[in-house]
Amino acid sequence: MIFDLPDHATLYEALCNRDTSYEGRAWVGVTSTGIFCRLDCPARNPKPENCQFYGSIGECIDAGFRACKRCKPMAPYAEGDPVIAKLLSELEARPSYRFSEDDVAKLGIDPSTARRAFKRQFGMTFLEMARQRRLREGFTTLAKGGPVIEAQLDAGFDSPSAFRTAFAKLMGQSPQSFAKDALLRADWIDTPLGPMVAVCDKSSLHLLEFIDRKALPGSLKKLKAYAKGSLGIGTFPIHETLRAQLGAFFAGGSSLFDIPLTLHGSEFTQLVWRRLLNIGAGQTETYGALAKDLGRPSATRAVARANGANQIALIIPCHRVIGADGSLTGYGGGLWRKQRLIELERDYQKDSAA
Known part of the structure; x- marks a missing residue:
């Protein structure tokens, strides 16, 4: 942990x-x-x-x-498990190859045995490890302004259609559909809880989501419509500011985020999000308490829906809202992330009290 x-x-x-x-x-x-x-x-x-x-x-x-x-x-794990050793060797020899379960079987390894071994040691399967490595390379190439064909090759895809399909599954649209010199730009930011996508314009943050959140593709499509198609892959200076502040947050240095935000939601939804900003690091509130504080004591479910629709994770701290019985309840980024965020922020609360 x-x-x-x-x-x-x-x-x-x-x-x-x-x-x-x-x-x-x-x-x-x-x-x-x-x-x-x-x-x-x-x-x-x-x-x-x-x-x-x-x-x-x-x-x-x-x-x-x-x-x-x-x-x-990764050598100690490889040395202790011949299945892991063989597959890691294959990945090292062919980092851009698109592995499948048939490839694993051809190496004389039972795919289900490989899945269990990698899940146990690394928290992900061998195929997930190989796929993530390839897609990240492609995303980085596009963010630097490289052409789609170069991103495809960097990601290790022989087929343009296969790269488009894999990229669209991640981002909700093909790489060609992202605009050049766009008003809104998406960048990949690595964090201890997994990679995130941040969408900014020149002066504010519009979206910050974990890569594996199911709602991400739909959220990106809505932002593209909002920007009239002007959504691209790349960075503005504000992305680097965000990257630094996220780094300080996870390193235990500061829980302060002062990135300007642009909110996309109904009047009530934005009201809930702004109220969430008042929940300090290390603190939690219930959906019912939020509804009551907003003058809508019977709107607990509406508050929960607005909380779940949050597109700016961590900074708008929807993870600090819990059930009436103290349970963590739902979180788009996964309950395990919610748990870890609350644990991390307890240290900020202790520092504040001191």
């Missing part, structure tokens, strides 16, 4: 000292290179602001990082 780890400063000191006591307990993802390493990696130390620390290899992979070729952080 990432929140059982020491604070960012302690882990960075351990990284600089190449402390072997964290072997198997902590890993570092370096945002400037997209690589994750052991803390005793012999490579040159990255800057502290470029480091994100994780409590498992699965979390590193979920956040979009690739394994370091110098310290080989």
Whole structure:
């Protein structure tokens, strides 16, 4: 669990000292290179602001990082399980290849055995690991202004139609449908809880969602309609500000977000979202209490629907709303993320009290 780890400063000191006591307990993802390493990696130390620390290899992979070729952080798992060893070797040899269960079977490995082994060690299947690695490369190429064919090849897709299908499943539309020099631009941001998509214009944030949220494709289509088709892949300076503030939040440095927001919703929905902004880090409120505070004590369900329609995760803290019995209830990003966010923010509450 990432929140059982020491604070960012302690882990960075351990990284600089190449402390072997964290072997198997902590890993570092370096945002400037997209690589994750052991803390005793012999490579040159990255800057502290470029480091994100994780409590498992699965979390590193979920956040979009690739394994370091110098310290080989996945080697102990490979050495202990011949199934993992063989498949990781294949992935290393053919990182852009589109693996299938038939490919796994041709290697003499039962696909169900492979799924269980990878899920147990990394929190994802081998096919999910390979697919995410390929799609991230394609997204990065498009964000830098590269042509679709280059993104397709970087993502390891031989077929343009296959790349379009995979990309559309992730983003709700084909890569060609995103505009050049668009008014709204989508960027990929890695976090300890998995990659997110952030859509901004030159001055404000319109959407911040986890990549795997089912509502993401529909939300992007609505934003495209709002911008009259002017939705593209790329960045504005505000994306980098957001990236830095998310990094500080997850590192335990600050729970403050001062990114300007543009809200897309009905008058009542926006009223609920603005009320959510008043719930401090480390605090929780119930749907009923929110409805009562808004002067609509009988509108608990409407408040819950507005909460679920939130398109700006973390910053508009819908994860801080719980059921009347104290249960976590639903969360579009997954209950496991809601749990971890609440756990993380308890430290901010303790600091505030101190």
